[in-house]
Amino acid sequence: MLRRDSMKVVFVGHTSNGKSTVINSMLGQKVLPMGIGHTTSCFCSVTGTDEEPYIILGHEPKAKNSNSIRLNRVQRSDSPPSPPPEKRMAIDNVKTVANALCPESDHDAYQFVRVFWDKRKCNLLGDGVLFVDTPGLDIDENYDNWIDKFCMDADVFVLVANGESTIKHTEMNFFTKVAEKLSRPNVFILFNRWDGSDMEDDVTPVQEQHKDRVRSFFKKELQQDANIIDKRVFFVSGKEVLTHRTKPDKSVVKESNPSPMGRYNEFERFEHEFEQCISLSAIQTKFEGHVVRGSDIVVKLSEWVKRVTYTVKLQRRECVSRLAVRKKQIEALDNQKEASVRRCEQIISAMTRDISDMFDKELKTVLDHNLARIVKRFDYAIFRPHNMVSYKKRLYEYLCTELLMELEQVCTETLNKRYTEAIRDMEEEMSSMVSSGLNSGLGVSNMSLQSQARLNEESRAGNGESSSSGYEQQQATTSSNGYSGTNSALNLSERDSATRHENEATLAAPPGVVRVLEGVFTTEVMSGFNEDIDFYFSLGWRSIGPRLLGYSTFRAVDSLFMGSGPQAGGAANGHAAPSGVGLSSTEMTVGGVAVIVPLVSQLTMSSIITCATLSFTVLSKPSVWKAVGVATGAYTLLYTVEFMTYTNSARERRLKQQVIDYAYDKFLSNASYSTSNVAQHYKVGARIVLDDLKCQINEHKSTMFKEKGILEKAMQTLAKLVNGGDSVVAHSDEIVKAFEEYSQRFIADV
Numbered sequence: 001m002l003r004r005d006s007m008k009v010v011f012v013g014h015t016s017n018g019k020s021t022v023i024n025s026m027l028g029q030k031v032l033p034m035g036i037g038h039t040t041s042c043f044c045s046v047t048g049t050d051e052e053p054y055i056i057l058g059h060e061p062k063a064k065n066s067n068s069i070r071l072n073r074v075q076r077s078d079s080p081p082s083p084p085p086e087k088r089m090a091i092d093n094v095k096t097v098a099n100a101l102c103p104e105s106d107h108d109a110y111q112f113v114r115v116f117w118d119k120r121k122c123n124l125l126g127d128g129v130l131f132v133d134t135p136g137l138d139i140d141e142n143y144d145n146w147i148d149k150f151c152m153d154a155d156v157f158v159l160v161a162n163g164e165s166t167i168k169h170t171e172m173n174f175f176t177k178v179a180e181k182l183s184r185p186n187v188f189i190l191f192n193r194w195d196g197s198d199m200e201d202d203v204t205p206v207q208e209q210h211k212d213r214v215r216s217f218f219k220k221e222l223q224q225d226a227n228i229i230d231k232r233v234f235f236v237s238g239k240e241v242l243t244h245r246t247k248p249d250k251s252v253v254k255e256s257n258p259s260p261m262g263r264y265n266e267f268e269r270f271e272h273e274f275e276q277c278i279s280l281s282a283i284q285t286k287f288e289g290h291v292v293r294g295s296d297i298v299v300k301l302s303e304w305v306k307r308v309t310y311t312v313k314l315q316r317r318e319c320v321s322r323l324a325v326r327k328k329q330i331e332a333l334d335n336q337k338e339a340s341v342r343r344c345e346q347i348i349s350a351m352t353r354d355i356s357d358m359f360d361k362e363l364k365t366v367l368d369h370n371l372a373r374i375v376k377r378f379d380y381a382i383f384r385p386h387n388m389v390s391y392k393k394r395l396y397e398y399l400c401t402e403l404l405m406e407l408e409q410v411c412t413e414t415l416n417k418r419y420t421e422a423i424r425d426m427e428e429e430m431s432s433m434v435s436s437g438l439n440s441g442l443g444v445s446n447m448s449l450q451s452q453a454r455l456n457e458e459s460r461a462g463n464g465e466s467s468s469s470g471y472e473q474q475q476a477t478t479s480s481n482g483y484s485g486t487n488s489a490l491n492l493s494e495r496d497s498a499t500r501h502e503n504e505a506t507l508a509a510p511p512g513v514v515r516v517l518e519g520v521f522t523t524e525v526m527s528g529f530n531e532d533i534d535f536y537f538s539l540g541w542r543s544i545g546p547r548l549l550g551y552s553t554f555r556a557v558d559s560l561f562m563g564s565g566p567q568a569g570g571a572a573n574g575h576a577a578p579s580g581v582g583l584s585s586t587e588m589t590v591g592g593v594a595v596i597v598p599l600v601s602q603l604t605m606s607s608i609i610t611c612a613t614l615s616f617t618v619l620s621k622p623s624v625w626k627a628v629g630v631a632t633g634a635y636t637l638l639y640t641v642e643f644m645t646y647t648n649s650a651r652e653r654r655l656k657q658q659v660i661d662y663a664y665d666k667f668l669s670n671a672s673y674s675t676s677n678v679a680q681h682y683k684v685g686a687r688i689v690l691d692d693l694k695c696q697i698n699e700h701k702s703t704m705f706k707e708k709g710i711l712e713k714a715m716q717t718l719a720k721l722v723n724g725g726d727s728v729v730a731h732s733d734e735i736v737k738a739f740e741e742y743s744q745r746f747i748a749d750v
Contacts, residue, residue, distance in 0.1 A: 006047070006130045007278055010151055012174060013160035015136030018192040021238035022160055023131050026271065027122050028245045031115060032133055033095050042111040043150055044094070046131040048119030053091040056114040091115070112150075124275060137170050147178055156186045156278055163191035163235060167213055176221050184224055184288065188232050188274060189214055194266075195237035198259050207235060231277070234270040237263045280746075288747050295739040302732035309725030316718040323711040330704050336432075337697060344426045344693075348686045351422035355415050356679040362411045363674060366403065367664055374402040375656045375663070392529075395656075399663060411678075419682050423689055430693045529662045 011019040020034040023046065031053075032044055089097075094115055119126040132150060151157075157178065161167050167189070178185045191210055197203040214233050215226040240260050244251035253264045378398050 006128045007155045008130045008132060008153055009156045009158060009278070010132045010134065010154045011158045011160055012134050012137060013171065014138050014162065014168065017136075017160045017162050018238045019160045020133050021242055022158070022190060022192065022236075023133055025238045025241040025245065025267065026124065026131070027117060029121065030242065030246060031091070031094065031117060040133055040135055042097075042113055042135065044113045044115055044133040046115045046117050046125070046133070048122065048125030048128070049116040050119065051116070053115070053117050054088045055091055055094050055097070055116070056088055057097060057111065091117075124271075127275075129278065137174055146174075147181055151178060152181065154182075154185075156188060156274070158188045158190060158274075160190050160192050160238075163194040163210075164196050166210060167217065172217055172221060175217075179222050182289065185222065187218075187222065188270070189229075189234070190238075190270065191233070191235045192238050194235040194263055195240055195260065197235075210235075231273050234266050235263065236267040236270060238267070240264060241267045288743070291739050291743050291747065295736055298732050298735045298739070302729050302736075305725050305728045305732070309722055309729070312718050312721045312725065316715060316722065319711055319715050319718060323708065323715065326704055326708050326711065330701065330708065333697070333701055333704070340429050340432075341690075341694065343429050344690050347422050347425045347429070348683060348690065351418060351686060352679045352683045354418050355682050356675050358414055358418065359411055359678050360672075360675045362414065363407065363667075366406050366410060367667055370406050371399075371403070371664055371667075372660050374399055374406070375660050377402075378656070392655075392659075395659060399659070403667075415678070415682065419686065422686055426686070426690055426693060430697055529659065 011023060013019050016036065018034075020032040020040050023032055024030050024034060027046065031046065033040060094113060097111075097113055117125060124131075132154070134146070134150070157175070159167070159171060159175070161171065175185065175187060197206070200206070211229055211233055214229050218224045218229060218232075219226045237260070240251070240253055241264055244253040244264060251260075253260045375395070378395050
């Protein structure tokens with residue numbers, strides 16, 4: 001980065017102060033144009049070469065291997081365009097192209113004439129020193145252009161001042177601007193034309209005056225040590241030196257002439273000091289800025305890396321904390337899952353028992369209070385006994401439909417409320433396991449609603465119905481209650497009453513509960529019913545017999561003597577036979593004999609004679625026959641009235657009563673089966689919801705495992721960043737230390 005191929009020395013000063021003369025004196029020959037007045041019209045550089053001397057016109061070229069030196073150079077927008085390819089010219093042409101007094105010169109102050117001079121004639125050129133001659137500072141006061149274009153890579157500045165006057169503000173202002181852009185510029189000051197002091201008696205006060213002004217200038221403007229002026233300020237005469245070196249025979253520099261000889265020695269001392277310190281001065285001028293700038297960059301970079309590393313360490317600490325929390329959550333989830341599932345199973349079992357009890361109670365209530373009302377409310381055209389089959393079919397269908405509607409109205413709210421409570425309890429039980437995890441709760445999820453839709457489809461499929469609308473209906477319910485796929489989890493602990501009420505309406509019951517009852521309350525239940533709507537006199541044997549003998553004994557005796565079928569006398573008072581009393585004719589005959597034989601065996605001969613005697617005595621009285629006649633007439637009249645009033649309406653009423661009695665017993669006997677089906681259906685629905693809740697828990701667990709893996713990878717990345725940051729900081733400290741050692745070794749002592 002700091003490689004160089006030359007050391008640049010810029011000579012500045014006012015017009016006619018002798019800048020070109022001093023350079024020619026150092027070259028040992030008159031190369032650059034010089035004379036009275038404004039002579040140098042452009043910038044000229046003198047570089048050593050092993051070839052014959054020549055010049056090249058153009059603009060300042062870029063030096064080889066000096067990337068870092070040219071970093072701060074600015075291309076001016078007002079710079080002339082690039083010249084055509086370089087063309088060498090004879091060395092004598094420099095006196096015309098760079099001479100302001102020559103009419104052939106274009107007088108472009110920013111033109112750069114590159115002079116290549118034999119390095120064997122000047123030791124400094126052989127050491128890689130490049131001289132730059134400049135126009136007078138009073139010609140163009142736009143110092144920024146000068147500095148940016150020609151002075152940014154200068155190692156040493158040589159100010160050629162007029163010894164007959166003093167350093168002017170123009171010259172000091174120039175170096176003030178140089179000091180703003182370069183770190184402690186290395187300046188040599190030559191008070192030229194000091195040969196004019198030969199007429200003075202004592203020049204020491206003048207020299208001290210010049211030195212005091214230079215000392216103040218070094219200290220205040222250049223921020224440099226004023227004690228070095230003895231090695232930076234010289235009182236010379238460039239013209240005398242040039243004459244002595246080019247024309248020794250005409251030189252006034254002789255040992256017999258002390259003043260010119262002293263000035264010549266002063267010039268040689270300048271060259272010696274210049275040659276001795278130019279390398280160190282170049283290092284101090286150029287390298288110190290790079291060292292300071294590089295050290296600042298490294299320090300700032302180190303501070304920035306420290307801040308970044310500190311932030312990364314905080315993030316890593318937070319990542320470690322989050323990873324520990326996530327591991328504890330996963331462990332707690334594993335420990336609590338089985339216990340929560342067992343509690344959910346207990347909730348389902350309790351719900352099943354409660355639903356069984358509630359449905360059984362509601363079913364008996366409906367049968368006790370609504371069965372008779374439903375049957376009596378049935379009205380199907382005009383009752384005709386010959387249309388009995390069609391009438392009973394319509395009656396059975398109406399009865400089952402109305403019973404289902406009654407059960408749905410009575411049971412739905414109660415059973416569904418209990419079902420919803422169980423679902424809520426399970427969801428709250430499951431959500432408690434993840435309340436401190438990623439999601440605050442499982443809530444009433446769309447998955448639960450889809451579970452109910454699936455249950456609805458299964459129920460429909462089990463009943464042979466189409467299930468295409470099951471999920472659509474459930475999705476419609478979901479949309480109407482404000483659920484969507486994005487709202488798949490609600491916080492159970494923060495639900496308000498309105499949301500809870502809405503969710504209860506949504507989770508009212510598993511679809512298809514009524515259809516489960518449809519499989520029980522069917523017309524097939526009434527398939528064993530045999531009606532008996534024949535006329536039976538209220539005082540006849542079929543009406544009084546059951547009261548006297550009991551229904552079973554009456555049926556047996558009646559079948560023995562009357563030859564009736566199983567239902568022959570079963571509805572004398574409009575009541576059907578009790579369930580389970582359907583006996584065959586043979587069984588009834590045997591039963592009748594078994595009943596009569598014990599009765600006859602108890603009668604003795606004396607009892608028979610006594611009964612016959614009493615009967616003869618009573619019947620022999622005329623008043624008895626009158627009473628018998630009146631009773632017979634009344635009996636006949638009553639029979640006639642009852643027979644005449646036993647119309648189709650009476651037959652229909654008797655049929656409905658028989659249906660009520662039969663259906664009550666039949667439905668009541670099937671109550672346990674119905675209750676079991678309903679409870680099982682709710683249990684299946686609750687288990688589907690439980691399965692979905694377990695799936696959600698597994699999804700949460702999977703998500704937590706993924707986050708755990710992400711956190712572990714993040715920790716590895718952060719650890720690498722921390723190690724890299726610490727390495728950069730350590731390396732930065734080493735670089736800063738190297739800069740300090742370099743500064744102490746090569747710069748501080750200059």
